[in-house]
Every structure is written in structure tokens, then in C-alpha cells.
Amino acid sequence: MTPTPSHLTPAAATLLGEPALQRIEAIRSERWIAYPRAKQALAILQQLVAHPRTTRMPSLAIYGDSGMGKTMIMQRFRSEHPPVFDATAGVEQTLVLALQMTGRPSERRFFAQLLATAGAPRSSRCDIVELEQAAIRVLRTIGVKVLVIDEIHNILAGPHRDQRIIxxxxxxxxxxxxxxLVCLGVGDAREAIGGDIQLARRIDEMQLHRWVANEEFETLVALILRNLPLRKPSLLTARALRRVLQMTDGVSARIFRVLNELAIDAIVAGDEEITDEAVEHWRPVVERQAAFA
Incomplete structure (x- = not known):
């Protein structure tokens, strides 16, 4: 049995025997990397699921710029708590129900979205009271413990009256x-939630700040590199790491994209490693195409 190369995770190592195109496809595919900040967020979310039911449940708001990984954390949390069929009750139990706030939310649209996400049919003739009662009945039946709302800042797109109602x-x-409640959004989300003082007081906050040059960022890059199926270890210096930060403005999604594209370039060129020189000379694909226009 061939031992796992020390510079790769077992999952990444299994791809080394695949052709270049398959390895490139794997790099481009969405995958979960459990870096410390994300693990911390998931641990807090798990505490919400495990919390005993009380009259005033704890809730959480996760704020961060676009591309900082909020939606990925939500999707991971939801995947860790998939619906489970309860044979005794004859219904599918859904501990975590997640949805994205619509672009211009209203009370009717919100209840309709809740019902649709829960997989419950509804009549277009229902009035607001009937929609509300149906949503409460369905959520109670399927046993929702945590309601996750992504893009919560979209509340601000509606009139002030609708904001207060939501x-x-x-x-x-x-x-x-x-x-x-778990609310995720950009900085404006704090303003949106702050529109209801009673609600805001019961929601704890977690901020996903942009990455800076520190040990936490080095850990993130190391974990990303361990998940890239390259045959050689990529040993980046502090100067190269600073260059990555400069190119990405410390945004998680951009950091992943830069390292992914560098890994693909390394496979295509046959280098099988990301070098300081490659980082220094890397440019976005759009800029590369513009250079030949």
C-alpha cells in the first residue's frame, strides 16, 4: 500500500494517479476545507442545535464581506444536519432549515419561501394569516430547531414598513x-437586524474579517495547499504569502481562486508545485486575455 504523501491530505493524494484533466476538474470543484475560523463558526452553530428548547433561544449573526465564506459555512452546517425520516411520526424531521432572503422581501413572500423551502404545498389564494399559520404548523411538524437566513441584509431593499414586519x-x-435564528450577511446586515432592538439584543455576533499577514492566514494557505493534488510540496516564503494577500485583498474566495489557478498552471506546465516565482508572476485570467486582445 502506497503511503500518503506528507504534503497532501488522503483525499488529495488519491487523485495523484488520475490524468491531468481529472485533477484539474477536482481543483475547480467546490470542496470544503476545515480551516480554524470556519470550524469555530460551525462549533457555535452546533451549540444552537444542541441547546435545550427555552422561551428565549440564543441566536447568531455572522457578518462579513462578500466572498468571506459565509454561504459555504451555511451549506456545510446544513449538510451536517440533513433531513431524517421519522418512521414513528411519519414525517421528515428537519432540524436545520436554511433559505436565502429574497431580493425584495415582504411578509407574504417570506412565508411563501418558508413553506417552499420546507417542501410544503400552498395555495395561491391563501391570505397572510393562513400563510403564517401554515408556516408555523409545518415548521413545528418537521421539528425545526435552527432557522438559517442567508443574505439577511436584503431586508433593507424593502420599504421601512416591510423591514419592521419581517x-x-x-x-x-x-x-x-x-x-x-442564524442570520448571515454583509456589514449592512447589522443595520438590518438593528431595526428591531428586541431581536438584536438576543442575537450574538461573529465577524469574518478579511485575512491579514499572520499565523491564521498561514494556516489557511497551508490547508489549501494540502488539498491541491500536486505531486510536489509547495513551499511558499513569507514574501509569496504577502503577494497572495496583496492580490486578493484578504478575501477568502479570491485566495482560494488564486491558489487553485496556480495549481492548475503547475499541472499544465508539468511543474507539479506552486513556487514563489509563479506567485509573483501570476495574473488573473481576464488580464491575461486582455494582453492578447
Missing amino acids: LNTLRFLSNELSLS
Whole structure:
């Protein structure tokens, strides 16, 4: 049995025997990397699921610029708590229900979205009260403990009256069903949630700051490199790491994209490693194409 190369995770090492095109496809595919900041967020979210049902449930808001990994954390959290069929009750239990706030939310659209996400049919003739009662009934039946709302800052796109109604609705659902709320969004999300003081007081905050040159960033890069199926270890100096930060402005999604494209370049060129020189000379694909226009 061939031992796993020390510079790769077992999953990445299994790809080394694959042709270049398959390895490149794997690099471009969406994958989860458990870096410390994301693990911390997931640990807090797990505490919400495990928390005993009380009249005032703890909740969490995760703020961060676009591309800082909020949605990936939400998707990972949801995948760790998939729906499970309860044979005794005859229904599918869904501890974690996740949805994305619509671009211009209203009370009707929000309840309709809740029902659709929960897989419950509804009549287009239902009034607001019927939609509300149906949503409460369905969420209680399927056992939702945590309601996750991504892009919560979209609340601000609606009129002030609708904003207040949506926030009141979230607080009502949390009280009525003893469920925790998890809200994710950019910096404006704090303003959106702050529109309801009572709701804001019960929501803890976690900020996903942009990366800076420190040990935490070095750990992130090391974990990304261990998940790239290159045959040689990539040993980047502090200067190269600073260059990565400069090119990406410390945004998680851009950091992943730069390292992924560098890895693909290394496979295509046959180098099988990311070098300081490659980092120094790397340019976005769009700029490369523009150079030949």
C-alpha cells in the first residue's frame, strides 16, 4: 500500500494517479476545507442545535464581506444536519432549515419561501394569516430547531414598513417555535437586524474579517495547499504569502481562486508545485486575455 504523501491530505493524494484533466476538474470543484475560523463558526452553530428548547433561544449573526465564506459555512452546517425520516411520526424531521432572503422581501413572500423551502404545498389564494399559520404548523411538524437566513441584509431593499414586519416575524417565529435564528450577511446586515432592538439584543455576533499577514492566514494557505493534488510540496516564503494577500485583498474566495489557478498552471506546465516565482508572476485570467486582445 502506497503511503500518503506528507504534503497532501488522503483525499488529495488519491487523485495523484488520475490524468491531468481529472485533477484539474477536482481543483475547480467546490470542496470544503476545515480551516480554524470556519470550524469555530460551525462549533457555535452546533451549540444552537444542541441547546435545550427555552422561551428565549440564543441566536447568531455572522457578518462579513462578500466572498468571506459565509454561504459555504451555511451549506456545510446544513449538510451536517440533513433531513431524517421519522418512521414513528411519519414525517421528515428537519432540524436545520436554511433559505436565502429574497431580493425584495415582504411578509407574504417570506412565508411563501418558508413553506417552499420546507417542501410544503400552498395555495395561491391563501391570505397572510393562513400563510403564517401554515408556516408555523409545518415548521413545528418537521421539528425545526435552527432557522438559517442567508443574505439577511436584503431586508433593507424593502420599504421601512416591510423591514419592521419581517423583523417582527423573525422574532415571533423564534418565540413561538422555540427556535434559534442564524442570520448571515454583509456589514449592512447589522443595520438590518438593528431595526428591531428586541431581536438584536438576543442575537450574538461573529465577524469574518478579511485575512491579514499572520499565523491564521498561514494556516489557511497551508490547508489549501494540502488539498491541491500536486505531486510536489509547495513551499511558499513569507514574501509569496504577502503577494497572495496583496492580490486578493484578504478575501477568502479570491485566495482560494488564486491558489487553485496556480495549481492548475503547475499541472499544465508539468511543474507539479506552486513556487514563489509563479506567485509573483501570476495574473488573473481576464488580464491575461486582455494582453492578447
